[in-house]
Structure formats: structure tokens, C-alpha cells
Amino acid sequence: MSSADAALDDGPRDFIREVIRDDLREGRHTEIVTRFPPEPNGYLHIGHAKSICLNFGVAAAFGGRCNLRFDDTNPVKEEQEFIDAIQADVRWLGFDWGDHLHFASDYFEQLYDWAEHLIQNGKAYVDDLSPDEMRAHRGTLTAPGRDSPYRTRTVEENLDLFRRMRAGEFPDGTRVLRAKIDMAAGNINLRDPVLYRILHAAHPRTGDAWCVYPTYDFAHGQSDAIEGVTHSLCTLEFEDHRPLYDWLIENLPVPSRPRQYEFARLNLTHTVLSKRRLIQLVSEGHVSGWDDPRMPTIAGLRRRGVPPAAIRDFAERIGVTKSDSVVEMGFLDACVRELLNKTALRRMAVLRPLKVVIENYPEDQSEALDAVNNPENPAAGSRTVAFGRELYIERDDFMEDPPKKFFRLAPGREVRLRYAFFITCTEVIKDAAGAVVELRCTYDPATRGGDAPDGRKVKGTLHWVSAAHAVPAEVRLYDHLFARPDPGAEGDVLDDLNPDSLQVLTGCLAEPALTEAQVGTPVQFERQGYFTLDPDASPDRLVFNRTVALRDTWAKVQRKG
Numbered sequence: 379m380s381s382a383d384a385a386l387d388d389g390p391r392d393f394i395r396e397v398i399r400d401d402l403r404e405g406r407h408t409e410i411v412t413r414f415p416p417e418p419n420g421y422l423h424i425g426h427a428k429s430i431c432l433n434f435g436v437a438a439a440f441g442g443r444c445n446l447r448f449d450d451t452n453p454v455k456e457e458q459e460f461i462d463a464i465q466a467d468v469r470w471l472g473f474d475w476g477d478h479l480h481f482a483s484d485y486f487e488q489l490y491d492w493a494e495h496l497i498q499n500g501k502a503y504v505d506d507l508s509p510d511e512m513r514a515h516r517g518t519l520t521a522p523g524r525d526s527p528y529r530t531r532t533v534e535e536n537l538d539l540f541r542r543m544r545a546g547e548f549p550d551g552t553r554v555l556r557a558k559i560d561m562a563a564g565n566i567n568l569r570d571p572v573l574y575r576i577l578h579a580a581h582p583r584t585g586d587a588w589c590v591y592p593t594y595d596f597a598h599g600q601s602d603a604i605e606g607v608t609h610s611l612c613t614l615e616f617e618d619h620r621p622l623y624d625w626l627i628e629n630l631p632v633p634s635r636p637r638q639y640e641f642a643r644l645n646l647t648h649t650v651l652s653k654r655r656l657i658q659l660v661s662e663g664h665v666s667g668w669d670d671p672r673m674p675t676i677a678g679l680r681r682r683g684v685p686p687a688a689i690r691d692f693a694e695r696i697g698v699t700k701s702d703s704v705v706e707m708g709f710l711d712a713c714v715r716e717l718l719n720k721t722a723l724r725r726m727a728v729l730r731p732l733k734v735v736i737e738n739y740p741e742d743q744s745e746a747l748d749a750v751n752n753p754e755n756p757a758a759g760s761r762t763v764a765f766g767r768e769l770y771i772e773r774d775d776f777m778e779d780p781p782k783k784f785f786r787l788a789p790g791r792e793v794r795l796r797y798a799f800f801i802t803c804t805e806v807i808k809d810a811a812g813a814v815v816e817l818r819c820t821y822d823p824a825t826r827g828g829d830a831p832d833g834r835k836v837k838g839t840l841h842w843v844s845a846a847h848a849v850p851a852e853v854r855l856y857d858h859l860f861a862r863p864d865p866g867a868e869g870d871v872l873d874d875l876n877p878d879s880l881q882v883l884t885g886c887l888a889e890p891a892l893t894e895a896q897v898g899t900p901v902q903f904e905r906q907g908y909f910t911l912d913p914d915a916s917p918d919r920l921v922f923n924r925t926v927a928l929r930d931t932w933a934k935v936q937r938k939g
């Protein structure tokens with residue numbers, strides 16, 4: 379049984395895969411070809427990841443192939459930086475296009491020939507109307523459009539003008555080539571859409587070779603046809619363009635006939651996925667760059683520590699449908715947590731340190747205690763952590779006057795220090811302003827690495843670091859980039875930016891094993907969350923990004939009031 383046969387009855391059962399199963403079963407296709415077609419005018423975001431996972435996932439499931447094709451038809455907005463970043467991001471997500479890296483610009487000569495073919499068949503004409511006049515002629519959703527006075531030009535005149543457009547004889551915006559379809563069509567996309575415009579602009583790949591460029595609508599479907607794409611998967615806003623794409627395919631001698639299927643784009647709460655908005659966030663400095671860890675870009679998610687497998691899992695679990703919906707950002711977080719819980723090594727770090735002195739522990743002594751690396755994965759083994767007389771715990775893990783349900787340290791209370799001993803708080807030391815600056819405690823040597831021999835229980839377990847061994851670190855905590863789930867729903871999007879989306883903590887203290895942390899390999903800071911080394915870190919400066927917090931049971935109790 380071939381892999382394509384095997385896939386007929388396996389895997390997700392969304393409507394697109396159903397179509398493909400049918401096409402294979404009924405012999406309409408023997409090989410499935412899809413493509414991911416970005417415009418290189420920005421970085422990829424998590425919405426694109428949905429499309430990437432779908433296109434590459436479908437191709438892999440049915441033993442076909444997926445091309446990476448840049449629809450680079452607008453040189454004014456496109457840059458090599460974006461071409462490079464998009465390839466790096468798709469590869470990082472775990473997908474491989476093999477030899478099938480393509481560019482619509484590779485087809486410019488062919489597309490131009492096809493435009494002449496349309497002219498020759500009386501299916502396209504050069505129009506001299508200004509953009510404003512064209513708009514006025516287009517009509518509205520309820521009123522038909524009007525023919526341009528240039529619509530009746532002869533084939534010879536159109537060919538001559540189009541060739542002179544290509545030769546650079548006319549300034550930008552003075553003429554366009556339009557398909558001759560129907561100015562009264564109910565679908566506005568069929569009212570003689572523009573196929574070529576004059577743009578005296580250098581292209582990242584073709585340089586100054588061209589001063590006429592095909593529109594996206596003209597290039598897209600024909601590029602699919604050239605590549606033998608069988609299933610052209612795109613988002614719902616292109617549904618209305620399908621009749622135009624079909625018209626072009628019917629009227630051109632293209633080598634294959636792709637079929638387009640539309641699915642709902644991904645919308646996520648607390649962020650924006652419009653490229654225009656993302657460009658604005660970067661260019662106006664609301665974030666540090668495309669890879670700011672608060673950005674919904676692939677580069678931002680990567681820098682925050684989100685593993686590619688979690689993004690793939692997220693894409694699979696949200697599924698592919700034809701109805702628009704908004705996915706909770708918390709669902710992405712849950713996918714990340716679920717994966718990292720299985721894979722991330724456990725480490726201890728104290729973000730807001732409070733000093734603890736163990737009064738009955740000998741000065742100048744220390745000992746190495748065994749600490750498991752990952753309780754979910756015994757193969758990850760263990761490490762040792764140093765214990766000594768002076769420690770740091772988390773400031774939040776102590777309350778002088780604890781309410782009910784606060785099970786952590788308090789005066790007179792005994793808790794467990796993870797992997798170490800039970801300690802009891804015997805004294806609280808404050809500064810002149812009354813702030814707690816240090817705790818005095820005693821420890822029970824009989825509880826080393828385990829329970830009390832007399833069977834007494836403690837309710838709290840705290841993480842900690844040894845003062846003599848800990849290394850300093852900077853930790854960056856991220857919250858939603860936008861304060862409201864639906865940014866811009868009631869006014870300017872920028873007014874909804876969350877002023878507290880970034881919190882930088884300096885003076886954090888990490889166990890020494892964290893000096894071995896690697897960019898791109900998140901670890902769990904016990905009881906706090908998953909963190910990953912930031913590329914800003916250097917051998918003598920640890921900088922961590924919080925990838926995602928653990929769910930905090932005490933914070934939940936507090937919220938319930």
C-alpha cells in the first residue's frame with residue numbers, strides 16, 4: 379500500500395482532506411501538489427503557520443509535495459530581508475520544500491506572454507483611465523459598472539500600447555492592462571480587473587528588468603498552474619476571487635488546472651494578525667522588532683521559546699473549517715505548556731529574592747542534593763543542587779500574616795524546600811521602613827531529600843537557591859501585547875496596547891546549572907513557568923524570556939477572592 383493510500387483513512391478529517399481523499403479515490407489526481415504562497419512584505423505570523431501546517435501537512439499525509447512560492451508581484455513593498463526570514467521560519471517550523479522554492483517573478487516572462495495572449499484574443503485591453511476614474515466606473519455592490527471608453531480599442535492598438543508600457547514609455551499610473559470580462563458582473567472582481575500596472579521600481583529579484591508588474595490576482599492562479607498545483611488552499615477572503623481565477627485559467631493555455639479551496643483564517647485574542655498592523659508595531663517602535671517575544675510572529679514566538687512542535691500541535695488542534703472564529707490565546711499557551719511539561723528540564727531560579735538564613739546549619743558548610751531533571755521523563759536523569767546556610771526564596775512565598783489557604787512560609791510555619799529539607803521560620807527581620815529583608819529559619823536534618831521520619835506533614839514546597847552558588851540573571855516577563863481580547867474593536871488598535879506587556883526583572887538568582895541553558899531550549903523554572911535563554915544573553919550575562927507561566931494555584935485562589 380502506498381503512503382497516499384494509507385493516508386486515505388488516516389489523520390485529521392477536515393473538509394479539505396476529505397476533498398483530497400475523494401480526488402485520489404476517484405482518480406482525478408495521482409499526486410497531490412500544494413503550495414504556501416507568501417508575499418515577501420513582512421514576517422510570518424501564527425496565522426501563516428496555520429496555512430503552512432495545512433499545506434505542508436496535507437502534502438506529506440498524501441505522499442505529495444508542497445512548494446514554497448513567493449508571490450513577489452509588488453516590488454514597492456517587498457524586501458530580501460523578508461524573503462530570507464520567511465524561508466528560515468518555514469524551515470524552523472519543521473517543513474521542507476526540497477527543490478521546490480519558486481517565485482512568481484520567475485514566471486514574469488511567461489505571465490507577460492499570457493497577457494499578450496489575452497489581448498490577441500480580445501480578452502484584455504489597455505485602459506488610460508486614471509485610478510479615480512476607474513473607481514468611478516467600477517460601480518458598487520448594488521449598481522453595475524460602466525465600460526471604459528478605451529474598452530473598444532483594437533487588438534493592434536492594445537498590443538502596441540502594452541509593449542510600450544513594458545518598454546518604459548509611460549510613467550507610473552498612466553495606463554493599466556485590464557481583463558475584458560463584464561462591467562455589469564455581480565461579482566466586482568469580474569468587472570474588468572487590472573492585470574498589469576506600470577511600476578518603475580526595482581524588484582528584489584529581477585532588478586530593473588521590468589517596469590510593468592502583474593497584479594497578485596493575475597500572477598497567483600497562473601503561478602499555481604505553472605507549478606502543477608492540484609489544490610490551491612487559501613483563506614476565505616479569496617472566495618470571491620475564484621471566479622476570476624477560473625476565468626483566467628479557462629482563457630489561457632496553462633499547463634494545468636488548479637482548484638482553489640478556501641478555509642477560515644486564524645484569528646487570535648489579545649493580538650493582531652494583520653500584516654499592516656504588525657508592520658506598524660515595528661516601524662513605530664511599539665515593540666523591539668519583528669522578533670519581539672510579544673509579537674505573534676514566528677520569529678517572536680521562537681525568541682520567546684515556543685517550540686515549533688507546539689505550533690504544529692496548535693495548528694492541528696484548531697483544525698480547518700469554513701467558518702470564521704477567534705481562538706483564545708490561552709489555547710496556544712496550553713499547547714506550549716503541554717509539550718514543555720514533557721520535554722523541559724526542571725531548574726530552580728528565584729525571580730524576586732528574599733534572603734533566608736538557616737540558623738542551625740553550620741557556617742561555611744554546603745552539601746550537594748539530588749534533584750530530578752524531569753519527573754515526566756526519567757531518562758533526563760538528575761543533577762545536584764548546592765544547599766548552604768544562606769539561601770534565597772521567592773518573596774511571594776512568604777507572608778507575615780497569611781490568610782487561610784496560603785500554605786507557604788509564614789512566621790512559625792514549617793515548609794519543605796524542594797529536594798532539600800523542611801525549614802521553619804523563626805524570625806522575621808525588617809528594615810527601618812518595616813519591609814521584610816530577611817528570614818531566620820531552622821532546618822530539620824532528618825528530612826533530607828524526603829519526608830519527616832515522624833510522619834509530620836507540611837503543606838507548602840518552595841523553590842530556592844543557595845546564596846553562595848546562585849548566579850545572577852535578568853528575566854523578562856511577557857503579558858499580552860494588547861490589553862483587550864479584541865484590539866481595535868472600539869477605537870484605535872494602538873490605544874489597546876497593554877502598557878504592562880513587558881516586565882524586566884533584574885537581580886534574579888538562578889541555580890548554576892542554568893549557565894548551561896541554550897537559546898531555543900526552554901527549561902522549567904520550578905513553580906513558575908517555562909523560560910528560555912534570550913539571544914541577548916552572553917557567557918557572563920544570563921537573560922531569560924518567560925515562554926509561558928505555569929498555572930498558579932494561589933493566584934487562582936486570590937482571583938476568586
Ligand code: ATP
Pocket residue numbers: 414415416417418419424425426428429611612613642643644645651653654
Ligand atoms: P497581505 O496579503 O495583507 O500582505 P497576508 O496575511 O494575506 O497579508 P500573505 O503573505 O499573502 O499575507 O499570506 C500567505 C498565505 O498565508 C496566504 O495563502 C494566506 O491566505 C495565508 N494566511 C494569511 N493570514 C492567515 C491567517 N490569519 N490564518 C490562516 N492563513 C493565513
Ligand code: MG
Pocket residue numbers: 417
Ligand atoms: Mg495575501
